[in-house]
Amino acid sequence: MPELPEVETVRRGLEPVLAGAAFAEVVQRRKALRFPLPENFAQRLTGRRVERLERRAKYLLATLDNGEVLAMHLGMSGRFTIQRPGANAQRPGEFLHEAGGSSAHDHVEFIMSNGVVVRYNDVRRFGFMALLPGDELATHKLFCALGPEPLGPAFTPQYLAQTLSNKRTSLKAALLDQRIVAGLGNIYVCEALHRARLSPRRQAGSLTTKSGRPGARASRLVPAIKGVLEDAILAGGSTLRDYRAIDGALGYFQHSFAVYARLGQRCPRDGCKGIVSKIVQGGRSTFFCPQCQR
DNA sequence: AAGAACTCCTGTTGGC
DNA sequence: TGCCAACAGGAGTTCT
Numbered sequence: 438m439p440e441l442p443e444v445e446t447v448r449r450g451l452e453p454v455l456a457g458a459a460f461a462e463v464v465q466r467r468k469a470l471r472f473p474l475p476e477n478f479a480q481r482l483t484g485r486r487v488e489r490l491e492r493r494a495k496y497l498l499a500t501l502d503n504g505e506v507l508a509m510h511l512g513m514s515g516r517f518t519i520q521r522p523g524a525n526a527q528r529p530g531e532f533l534h535e536a537g538g539s540s541a542h543d544h545v546e547f548i549m550s551n552g553v554v555v556r557y558n559d560v561r562r563f564g565f566m567a568l569l570p571g572d573e574l575a576t577h578k579l580f581c582a583l584g585p586e587p588l589g590p591a592f593t594p595q596y597l598a599q600t601l602s603n604k605r606t607s608l609k610a611a612l613l614d615q616r617i618v619a620g621l622g623n624i625y626v627c628e629a630l631h632r633a634r635l636s637p638r639r640q641a642g643s644l645t646t647k648s649g650r651p652g653a654r655a656s657r658l659v660p661a662i663k664g665v666l667e668d669a670i671l672a673g674g675s676t677l678r679d680y681r682a683i684d685g686a687l688g689y690f691q692h693s694f695a696v697y698a699r700l701g702q703r704c705p706r707d708g709c710k711g712i713v714s715k716i717v718q719g720g721r722s723t724f725f726c727p728q729c730q731r
Numbered sequence: 732a733a734g735a736a737c738t739c740c741t742g743t744t745g746g747c
Numbered sequence: 748t749g750c751c752a753a754c755a756g757g758a759g760t761t762c763t
Contacts, residue, residue: 439756439757440756440757443756471739471740471757471758471759472759495757510757510758511756511757512740512756512757512758513740513755513756513757513758514740514741514742514755514756542741559740560740560741560742561739561740561741561742561755561757562739562740562741563739563740563757563758564757604733604734605733605734606733606734606735610734610735613757613758615757615758622756622757623755623756623757624756625756674756675756677755677756678742678743678755678756679742680756719734719735719736720735720736720737721755721757722754722755733763734762734763735761735762735763736760736761736762736763737759737760737761737762738758738759738760738761739757739758739759739760741755742754742755743753743754743755744752744753744754744755745751745752745753745754746750746751746752746753747749747750747751747752
């Protein structure tokens, strides 16, 4: 479910309640999510203080006062909700979890020293949590192969053209590959390719010119990716089905989609008369405008 | 060895 | 209305 903008929105919501607080109690309702939860998970967290909450790709990283890092991935349907101390009555229109009390698919609960209850809910259980030594993060198998942050300075047209050179897979599949660039998912790849006027079917290696320089296409694509992500973060992410920020707020970037989930509608690009198409690539739906995306 | 297919899981939706 | 197949924001594993 959540891609980089949604995870970043969750991070910004959780950071004020987690950073500086300690785990007073940890409730673990099942042994495993996608993978087994860490051995002695609750015991190892209890009493630890969270020093900071960061994001890498689609991971949330809570650095603890003993040097360990709690890494959390939301998978497709994972979400965090918070219950503030004394917030018992459900107010009209309020997100269910804000009313307090756990519900089905709440798999982990963090009761913090500041009285806030943070719940991890994940219907499909494709998410997972790991507890790792901080100094081993960079070399851990979950993180060592991740590509650069798309919003970071290392993600440049030069980097992308270089990395994609000779790749025969589709541009769509390449951008979903977290080893190439880390944090994009199905929605934002579709949207970025539309902004860059590039076909999702184009061979990834075709971004590289004969001279090996980035060329016009890579030079359009990189700013398109950054722009889409920045706009989506400003909008609090996209709510398709059930994604919410931790306070229950809806993202609203879905209202700005140019192509995603807009099959059959007019391409919104000025002067383009195309109709949004849908194809399947690697088992995932791709939305694009065959008219202006080449 | 790159690239594509399959897999995990539950809930919702759309077509008949 | 009911039933059932298709599909959903991800990504590790297994195949070809």
